[in-house]
Amino acid sequence: MSYIPGQPITAVVQRVEIHKLRQGENLILGFSIGGGIDQDPAQNPFSEDKSDKGIYVTRVTEGGPAEVAGLQVGDKIMQVNGWDMTMVTHDQARKRLTKRNEEVVRLLVTRHSLQKAVQQSMMS
Amino acid sequence: MDTESTYSGYSHYSGHSKKAHRQGSRDRHKSPRSKDGSRSEKSVTIQTPPAEPLLGNDASRTEDVQDDNWGETTTAITGTSEHSISQEDIARISKDLEDSVGLDCKRYLGLTVAAVLGLLVFLTPIAFILLPQILWRDDLEPCGTVCEGLFISVAFKLLILLIGTWALFFRQPKADMPRVFVFRALLLVLIFLFVFSYWLFYGVRILDSKDTNYQGIVQYAVSLVDALLFIHYLAIVLLELRQLQPMFTLKVVRSTDGESRYYSLGHLSIQRAALVVLENYYRDFTVYNPTLLMASKSRAAKHMAGLKVYNVDAALVAKLKMYIADGPVNNAASQSRAMITAAARRRDSSHNELYYEEADHDRRVKKRRARLVVAVEEAFTHIKRLQAEEQQKAPGEVMDPREAAQAIFPSMARALQKYLRTTQQQHYHSMESILQHLSFCITNNMTPKAFLERYMSPGPTLQYDRDRWFSKQWTLVSEEAVTSGLKDGGVFVLKCLDFSLVINVKKIPFIKLSEEFIDPKSHKFVLRLQSETSV
Numbered sequence: 001m002s003y004i005p006g007q008p009i010t011a012v013v014q015r016v017e018i019h020k021l022r023q024g025e026n027l028i029l030g031f032s033i034g035g036g037i038d039q040d041p042a043q044n045p046f047s048e049d050k051s052d053k054g055i056y057v058t059r060v061t062e063g064g065p066a067e068v069a070g071l072q073v074g075d076k077i078m079q080v081n082g083w084d085m086t087m088v089t090h091d092q093a094r095k096r097l098t099k100r101n102e103e104v105v106r107l108l109v110t111r112h113s114l115q116k117a118v119q120q121s122m123m124s
Numbered sequence: 125m126d127t128e129s130t131y132s133g134y135s136h137y138s139g140h141s142k143k144a145h146r147q148g149s150r151d152r153h154k155s156p157r158s159k160d161g162s163r164s165e166k167s168v169t170i171q172t173p174p175a176e177p178l179l180g181n182d183a184s185r186t187e188d189v190q191d192d193n194w195g196e197t198t199t200a201i202t203g204t205s206e207h208s209i210s211q212e213d214i215a216r217i218s219k220d221l222e223d224s225v226g227l228d229c230k231r232y233l234g235l236t237v238a239a240v241l242g243l244l245v246f247l248t249p250i251a252f253i254l255l256p257q258i259l260w261r262d263d264l265e266p267c268g269t270v271c272e273g274l275f276i277s278v279a280f281k282l283l284i285l286l287i288g289t290w291a292l293f294f295r296q297p298k299a300d301m302p303r304v305f306v307f308r309a310l311l312l313v314l315i316f317l318f319v320f321s322y323w324l325f326y327g328v329r330i331l332d333s334k335d336t337n338y339q340g341i342v343q344y345a346v347s348l349v350d351a352l353l354f355i356h357y358l359a360i361v362l363l364e365l366r367q368l369q370p371m372f373t374l375k376v377v378r379s380t381d382g383e384s385r386y387y388s389l390g391h392l393s394i395q396r397a398a399l400v401v402l403e404n405y406y407r408d409f410t411v412y413n414p415t416l417l418m419a420s421k422s423r424a425a426k427h428m429a430g431l432k433v434y435n436v437d438a439a440l441v442a443k444l445k446m447y448i449a450d451g452p453v454n455n456a457a458s459q460s461r462a463m464i465t466a467a468a469r470r471r472d473s474s475h476n477e478l479y480y481e482e483a484d485h486d487r488r489v490k491k492r493r494a495r496l497v498v499a500v501e502e503a504f505t506h507i508k509r510l511q512a513e514e515q516q517k518a519p520g521e522v523m524d525p526r527e528a529a530q531a532i533f534p535s536m537a538r539a540l541q542k543y544l545r546t547t548q549q550q551h552y553h554s555m556e557s558i559l560q561h562l563s564f565c566i567t568n569n570m571t572p573k574a575f576l577e578r579y580m581s582p583g584p585t586l587q588y589d590r591d592r593w594f595s596k597q598w599t600l601v602s603e604e605a606v607t608s609g610l611k612d613g614g615v616f617v618l619k620c621l622d623f624s625l626v627i628n629v630k631k632i633p634f635i636k637l638s639e640e641f642i643d644p645k646s647h648k649f650v651l652r653l654q655s656e657t658s659v
Contacts, residue, residue, distance in 0.1 A: 028658075028659070029659045031658070031659065032656045032658040032659070033656070033658075034655065034656045034657075035654070039652075039653055039654050039655065040652035040654050042652075043652075043654035044654060059656070059658070097659045098659050
């Protein structure tokens with residue numbers, strides 16, 4: 001998940017489809033995000049590369065739509081409904097996830113265990 | 125408490141120590157110094173035999189039995205320690221008699237030479253001006269206004285020179301140095317040559333030829349006085365100013381207990397640096413207390429004793445055989461090495477003893493100290509200062525400070541004595557000195573804490589009675605000549621009879637200081653956050 005400027009990022013991703021839950025007036029997804037290009041990447045506990053300014057999942061509420069869909073703590077969100085999340089500010093990320101007229105969000109997330117699993121299966 | 129026995133016990137104790145110590149100190153005072161002058165420059169190592177301090181050391185040893193009663197110190201001050209003189213003392217006394225004459229002469233010779241030279245130099249310009257008037261008055265040209273103006277200038281310059289010389293040189297010598305003070309000698313020689321050459325010129329060109337130009341002669345005298353003022357300026361720079369800028373840092377460590385201090389000095393010769401160190405020693409270092417060393421000595425003695433017991437071990441004997449059989453190694457060295465390694469491997473519990481002993485001692489000192497503070501505070505509450513108006517109608521008896529001190533002293537005496545015993549300071553404070561200090565504190569409205577400040581911790585050597593100092597006669601031991609300057613990495617030792625001060629010279633590093641300009645508008649900041657939003 002390291003980032004070389006000018007080169008496209010390659011990562012093994014998992015598709016996660018979250019159906020938003022309606023709570024009164026709000027549609028909630030049931031997780032918290034951290035990170036963004038306007039934030040301090042050194043304080044991110046989940047990133048392997050401490051200069052990675054991507055959006056990370058920091059908490060997943062139990063029993064919420066995100067957990068049901070298979071989102072895990074520490075995942076890095078690469079795309080939301082086709083929109084890139086690797087170079088966005090924190091607020092932009094929040095807006096992309098909480099659009100009122102969307103009931104379903106399709107995320108592409110990556111985590112380190114995915115990469116390892118692919119490597120292992122390639123070796124064996 | 126019986127006052128009579130109190131006094132007799134203590135004065136006997138201090139009297140004995142004063143007598144013996146004074147005698148001893150007088151002996152040690154003279155001998156090493158004169159020997160310094162006669163030996164060669166290098167390694168002035170006069171090993172006066174390490175005598176036991178003649179103070180009542182036996183007394184302090186027997187007092188280990190925490191005997192609390194003031195007057196009943198049945199110390200073992202037997203006839204032998206008071207009246208007999210050891211072999212070393214006899215040798216010292218005889219040497220002292222032979223050398224005392226030579227020593228004083230040396231010091232006074234220098235002073236008289238300098239004084240005579242100074243007087244001659246001062247009178248020379250006056251002589252230059254007066255001699256033509258006396259010898260060939262009639263031939264001289266009359267002295268015009270310029271010439272008389274020069275008289276005034278000569279007079280004032282001589283006055284300034286006189287005041288300057290008095291300020292700079294007429295001071296009580298505070299120390300006696302082993303070698304000649306190079307700069308002073310240099311200056312004396314310079315002045316002598318200078319005045320000599322002026323007189324030579326004067327004698328040949330003016331006296332012999334009977335020059336009639338009086339103004340010229342007076343101008344010549346003025347030029348001499350000017351030059352003397354410049355030599356005086358040179359003297360100030362060499363003797364006073366040059367050493368003011370710090371160039372070296374000296375680390376002074378006392379050999380007996382490791383107490384160390386740092387001093388900054390400028391360019392000085394080793395003997396002058398030693399003087400500075402000694403002046404500061406009396407103020408900065410705590411007083412040397414020989415009783416504090418006995419604990420470590422007894423521990424070391426236990427080590428050596430234990431070593432011998434272990435030697436019987438069969439394993440050690442086998443090891444020794446192996447070492448001895450090993451070849452052309454020095455037998456004694458290998459044997460001792462084997463013993464040392466064996467001792468190191470033995471389960472040594474002396475560190476444990478030391479730890480608990482020290483913890484115990486600390487606790488005891490703190491307890492005694494608490495009792496002492498309370499006793500003194502209570503004692504001080506009994507005294508009240510009388511204002512002037514109240515003095516006539518006072519309720520009780522009116523006392524002066526000494527009587528007041530004597531009145532409140534008994535209530536705190538015991539606690540104070542116990543505390544001094546625990547901290548091994550009892551031989552530094554006699555009852556008389558305590559009473560004196562108490563009346564001093566009462567006179568100056570000091571609080572109990574201020575009174576106790578002197579007894580709480582050992583103070584600098586200057587605070588105590590001269591007889592209790594163990595350090596009055598010093599010997600400078602140095603591998604370099606003592607008149608050479610301080611050098612980085614130099615080491616010299618100041619020895620006195622009971623301990624020595626080891627001095628290490630380090631140069632203050634050359635400092636490269638560069639500047640950096642910061643625009644006041646350049647102080648800008650950003651927030652670095654890691655916020656978490658729940659979606």
